[in-house]
């Protein structure tokens with residue numbers, strides 16, 4: 001870990017909201033007990049479609065200056081990266097369109113993202129063979145974790161735009177991860193650090209009762 005910039009959870013976290021969601025996890029709320037596949041059902045079990053774009057976070061939307069923003073890829077990599085926003089934007093850009101599924105039951109179809117594929121970032125950083133997991137940290141102190149296979153999927157982007165415009169701060173701008181095959185809590189907003197690890201390191205919601213992987217079609221809401 002790079003201790004110089006460890007990011008604490010900011011003090012104004014909406015404790016009530018966290019307690020409520022943690023309670024739902026404890027009680028297994030929202031579970032339908034059915035499973036499906038993306039091929040069979042575009043909408044995962046227990047989800048309902050929305051057309052607006054809800055905002056969910058811990059209550060703090062960090063305002064990091066564009067000059068100070070860094071995206072770091074470190075840990076078990078041959079070539080650690082520490083990109084400024086300008087350096088990030090100078091990398092080859094890609095577009096993806098996908099659906100997002102939040103564990104609190106809303107899904108939103110056809111989101112258009114632009115950014116840099118995770119696979120391209122990993123090709124630059126060159127993970128060591130023993131790297132099995134990633135721990136992701138954001139500027140609000142939020143953390144989440146992924147197996148490297150889930151992180152490296154070709155559809156995943158570190159996105160800076162949504163629907164043709166710069167990603168709004170409330171949705172994670174300037175940079176957020178988008179991992180559309182898992183519940184949206186696995187897509188951190190204001191992403192700043194990707195740490196490649198040998199051992200898994202559960203993040204904010206994962207230690208509060210959420211599932212470690214979060215496949216919406218398997219209804220992996222809670223652990």
Ligand SMILES: Nc1nc2c(c(=O)[nH]1)N[C@H]1C(S)=C(S)[C@@H](COP(=O)(O)O)O[C@H]1N2
Nearest residue numbers: 054055056057058102138142171185188189
């Ligand atoms: N940094 C950060 N990223 C986060 C969160 C958060 O609290 N902080 N919440 C997660 C959750 S639970 C969801 S559903 C989505 C919501 O993204 P949105 O606000 O753009 O809809 O962001 C995820 N990424």
Ligand SMILES: [Mo]
Nearest residue numbers: 056102103185
């Ligand atoms: Mo969520």
